[in-house]
Amino acid sequence: MTFLSFQEQTTPHNPLDIVEEIVAANEWLFDRSNEDELVVELAGRWCHYRMYFVWQREVGALQFSCQFDMRVPEGKRGDVHDLLALLNNRLWLGHFDLDTQHNSPLFRYTVLARSDRLPGVETFEDLVEIALTECERFYPAFQFVVWGGKAPAEALAAAMIDTAGQA
Secondary structure, three states: OOOOOOOHHOOOOHHHHHHHHHHHOOOEEEEEEEEEEEEEEEEOOEEEEEEEEEEEOOOOOEEEEEOOOOOOHHHHHHHHHHHHHHHHHHOOOOOOEEEEEOOOOEEEEEEEEOOOOOOOOHHHHHHHHHHHHHHHHHHHHHHHOOOOOOOHHHHHHHHOOOOOOOO
């Protein structure tokens, strides 16, 4: 007797289907312009974020980025690149980058997700949470460099101070 695996029949072959379920459950605004791209808009504590999810079938990889609603003036880009190097040394997953098209900081991460072995919902939830946590955690450092005139190391040190309560 031959049995068919129920899991194999119902497992989606595109990780964006899983991400879309997470986004919808959080009631975030999103647009899925095609089968392989998903854009999400959400408000954070410090600013609005735009998350981009791109599924690369040929490679079996899902790349996503979380872009800040912040523009880096040309005169501050060198300091921001120095800050990026300091921040990336503190990360376990992903990295910060400067989007050259929009001159805005973003957090980027790529996960291998072959269609026959897609990560579960929990993994995608964790990755989105990590991206948002790191963006919220280091947003003040970008602000200190871009608008506060602080040196990258000084901005990072100031941003890393844990506060008690809220003002």
